[in-house]
Amino acid sequence: MILSWENTKVDGSLMKLYLGLPDGQGPFPALVVIQHQGGVDEFVQEMVKKIAGAGYASVAPDLYHRDAPDCQEDGRSGWVGCGGLAFITDVNAAAAFLKGHNSVDAERLGIIGFCMGGRVSYLGAATNSNFKAAVAYYGGNIFIPWGEGPTPFDRTAEIHCPLIGHFGEEDKNPSPEDMRKLDAELTKHGKAHEFHSYPGAGHAFMNKWSNSYRAHAEEASWPKTLDFLGRYLGKSAPNVAAASG
Numbered sequence: 656m657i658l659s660w661e662n663t664k665v666d667g668s669l670m671k672l673y674l675g676l677p678d679g680q681g682p683f684p685a686l687v688v689i690q691h692q693g694g695v696d697e698f699v700q701e702m703v704k705k706i707a708g709a710g711y712a713s714v715a716p717d718l719y720h721r722d723a724p725d726c727q728e729d730g731r732s733g734w735v736g737c738g739g740l741a742f743i744t745d746v747n748a749a750a751a752f753l754k755g756h757n758s759v760d761a762e763r764l765g766i767i768g769f770c771m772g773g774r775v776s777y778l779g780a781a782t783n784s785n786f787k788a789a790v791a792y793y794g795g796n797i798f799i800p801w802g803e804g805p806t807p808f809d810r811t812a813e814i815h816c817p818l819i820g821h822f823g824e825e826d827k828n829p830s831p832e833d834m835r836k837l838d839a840e841l842t843k844h845g846k847a848h849e850f851h852s853y854p855g856a857g858h859a860f861m862n863k864w865s866n867s868y869r870a871h872a873e874e875a876s877w878p879k880t881l882d883f884l885g886r887y888l889g890k891s892a893p894n895v896a897a898a899s900g
Contacts, residue, residue, distance in 0.1 A: 656707045658700075661714070665748045666741065671717040672752060673700055675707035682760035684888040685712035687749045687786075689768030689775045691859070694719055698862045702769070709881055710890055712759050713767075716749040718742060718775075742801075746779045754785065763787060763888045765816075767880070769861060770795060773820070774807055781813035788887035789818040790880055793858050795828040797837065811840045817847040819883045821876045823856035823869070851879055 657676040662669045673695050677683055686706055690699045695715045706713045721741075746766065754761040765788035768776035773794020780789035797807045818841070822834045829837070834850055841848045856872035859865045 656704065658704065658707070661752070663716075663748050663752045665720070665745055668720060670720040670745060670748060671695070672714040672749060673703050673717075675703035675713050676758050677707045677710050677712065679710075681712070681758040683710065683712040683758055684763035684765070684884070684890070685714075685753045685756075685759045686790075686884075686888075687746060687753065687764070687766045687779070688713045688715040689746070689766065689772030689779070690715060690718055691768075691770035691772055691862070696864075698864050699769070701863070702767075702861075705877075706767070709884075711765075711884065711888070712753065712756070714749050714752055716745050718745055720745075742775050742778065743782050746775060747783055750783055750785050761785075765789065765884060765888050768792065768794065770859060773797075777814075777818070778807040778810065780816050780818055781807065781810040784815055786816050788816055788884060789814075790883065791818065791820045792861055792876070793822055793826055793829060794820070795858070797829065798833070808837070808840065811837075811846065812844045814841070814844070814846045817883070817887050818849075819880065820848065820850045821872075821880070822850065822852045823858060823860050823872065824852050824854045825857040828858065849883070851876060 659674050661672045661674050695717050699715050703713050703715050753759045764785050766776045766779045766786050767790035769792040773791035774797050776789050776791045777794055800806045853872035856869040859867040860869040860872040862868050
């Protein structure tokens with residue numbers, strides 16, 4: 656496994672990316688990993704390692720790269736950041752970085768995100784046609800605009816790849832009612848999706864650095880995620896991907 660910090664230029668500034676590559680020659684299917692509110696911290700870096708261990712390359716872009724060093728908004732996000740975050744641009748730049756990497760199969764890209772990253776994954780599934788699969792872990796505020804433009808929910812009809820969502824039954828944002836609303840909208844538009852909900856779990860149940868971590872929900876959800884990725888992105892070897900259809 657190779658783990659490293661890389662950079663790519665976005666809107667005239669450098670955006671850091673945490674890169675994970677599996678052992679072996681590749682080319683590998685790959686994922687853009689979208690951070691939670693805490694940024695590309697220990698949790699997100701651990702997820703990159705976890706994904707590499709499963710045979711997928713991945714990069715986690717730093718969505719706070721536009722923020723001034725003295726930004727003091729809540730959790731360095733304010734949900735749109737100090738001066739606003741062009742999430743679609745950043746996701747597209749991270750996807751382009753993967754497509755240009757010699758260890759990546761450019762035809763087998765996906766996106767996965769946690770918390771605010773789950774929201775961005777939902778949005779990415781609607782705005783970047785390179786993605787063949789999207790994974791959203793407890794994506795909050797999908798019904799709320801960040802800055803100008805439509806919400807991710809408003810763009811549901813534009814989603815072009817299968818999506819899997821994981822939710823905690825005790826979560827408030829997204830709540831079980833939110834999950835049902837998303838399910839109904841995706842169904843209405845004929846979008847391939849599957850949702851899973853976990854009892855005794857709330858928000859951030861995947862994060863071992865949080866008091867919200869719930870091992871039973873992580874252990875139940877992760878195999879479902881890997882099965883989903885295997886179906887739509889295939890495994891490391893291209894012939895395996897072809898066989899998975």
